[in-house]
Amino acid sequence: MNEPTVTELIGQLVEDGKAAAHAEIALYKSEAKLRLAKAKVGLILVVGAIVILHLALIAGAVSLTAALATLVGPLAAGLITWVIGLGGAYLLVRIGFAKIKPAFAPRPELRS
Template sequence: MASGGDDDERPIGELFGQLIDEGKAYAKAELGLARASAEAKADAAKKPALYGVASFLFLIAGVVVLCMTLALALATLVGPLAGGLIASLITFGIAYGLFLLARHEAERLK
């Protein structure tokens, strides 16, 4: 006659199957948690990103106005064409200087 404990024992294959099913369920739950966390962080970052883009656009507009003001001020001294060219050269010079600075910093990272 079999002992009372033999009824509770299940085959090893069935136990491994249950373990695999529970592991899959756990992995799906973790993935769902990670996805929900990422979506919450993305939603929280939308408004600051929009404000940042808007401020960058206004910064660009300010630089354009500054360059136009410089060109108009120089136009009264050297003429409109020369004033515009001088303002453009100054702007391009600043842009080139910033490009060189960025390239130098990028090379330092290597």
């Protein structure tokens, strides 16, 4: 009987490791595709809702500007609406980044 050499055994081990890694990657890809397929309709509906919300916010800003124009004039009304919109967006971005930042903070060292 001809037994394999250590080099052949290590080569076989490397090939088996590669095959296992490729199988694991294929499994994760397949799982991701399945999850995306299940969520597809929901994602489309959420994107549609965001578009409708955006249109509603634009209509609200235009209405606010038109209503203010009768009180302070069209230019001032536009500026007031612009400042309110930018201020709201700025606050949301600051709060959003404050909530995101901890997720990317360095992890504390594990103590033995």
